[in-house]
Every structure is written in structure tokens, then in C-alpha cells.
Amino acid sequence: MLATTASCLLVAASLLLSSGVSAHAGEADVIQVRSTQASDGTWRFDVTVRHADDGWAHYADSFEILAPDKSVLGTRVLLHPHVTEQPFTRSIDGVVIPRDIRQVIVRAHDKVHGYGGEEQTVELPLD
Template sequence: MARTRSRFLITLLAASLWPLAAYAGEADVVDVVVRAEGGGTYRFDVTVRHADEGWDHYANAFQVLGPDGAVLGTRELLHPHVDEQPFTRSLSGVAIPAGLHEVTVRAVDSVHATGGREMVVTVPR
């Protein structure tokens, strides 16, 4: 009886913590500033929040996406930001087609890839 109760409590504890572990592991976009550079290209200043744990699990990129999901630009992040959260990095030279008025910005992490909070932003014209 005690063994069955112990298994039940362990299962209950694991089940209650699982959603926190799964959610906390994804990288979130928390702010985006878009500026026109001229010639149809744009600069994206993107703020990302992620519980970077070191080289094994960190936010390693952000992407600018068109409405069809096509990647218009990617900024690779080459190291963890364990002690700098949230952090802002920039990507210049992103070509946005003339008829496109909104893009989605998403963050990527080295374990979960995508899945965190994305932001839809207006392209200034």
C-alpha cells in the first residue's frame, strides 16, 4: 500500500512540474523595433527572453517570417546569454517585398527549436 502511494505521489509531482519545464524551455520574442534602411531593406532590433542554461540549451537565433512562413532573414546567436536576460540583438538588410505589410518574428533555441512567443509586427513604409 505504501509503495503504491509513493508511486502515485511521484507521478503526481512529475505531472504537475512537466508543463513548467516544457514552457520555460522555449525562447520568447518580447519586443521588436523595425526600421526602414532604404532600397526595400529593413533593420530588426529583437529582444529575446530565454532561460539560457549554457552551451547545451540557449536561444541560438531569431527569424523574420513572411505570412506564408517563408524565412526572410535569420540572425544566428553564437553564444548563451545566461547573465543577460532579456537581451536585444539586431539584424540588418532584411529584404521585405513591397506588398508585405506585416511579418512575424520568432526566436529559436538549441533544444526546442521554435514554439515560444512570437510577435507580428507592421513593416513601416
């Protein structure tokens, strides 16, 4: 009886893993960032995020632009899951970055794990 129960659990786990359904979507990763400075001196960031969104309870829900000291310079809230669009790119405009900052860190957040996925450090070109 115990062997049968263990076998059933093993088969169920194998089916779940092979079905492509994520029982554990993991953390949100920033995989690419493009930065552009506007004529008014503010910055636009086009951020590509990868996360195995699996619905409203677990999806990448924001990303941040951070100064080297980890202070937040800008936040883009993501209002819905991107289950069928992975990876996805969204933008944030109007980010004010002090002139003495030459690099920023971009990180993503998800509803279950918070922060902790892959971050990107972006070098900002000199004026």
C-alpha cells in the first residue's frame, strides 16, 4: 500500500513537471534594459522582465530603478499578469537621476517572492 502511494505521488510530480505548469514560478528577473536620456534631462528605461507568471496570485508586479545606494529613483507598477507574454518589456519615463550618478540598478518584484531575481546594472553615458 505504501509503495503504491509513493508511486502515485512520483507519477503526479512527474506529470506536473513535464506539463510545463509551474508549481513554483520563481523570482522575477530583469534580463535587459535600454536607457535613453530625454532633452529635459530625465531618463526613460525600457525594461525586459522574465517571470513564470501563473495568474493574479503570482506575477511580476513592478520594477524599480535604484541609485547605487539602493535609494529608489523610479518605480513602474505592472497592473496584470503576463502569463502568455514572456519575457515582456515595459517602460518608465521621466526618471530624475542626479548628475553625479553614473550607473543605476534595475530590479523586478513579484507578488510571492518580492525582490531577489536577476538584476541589471546600467551604465549611464556621460553628458
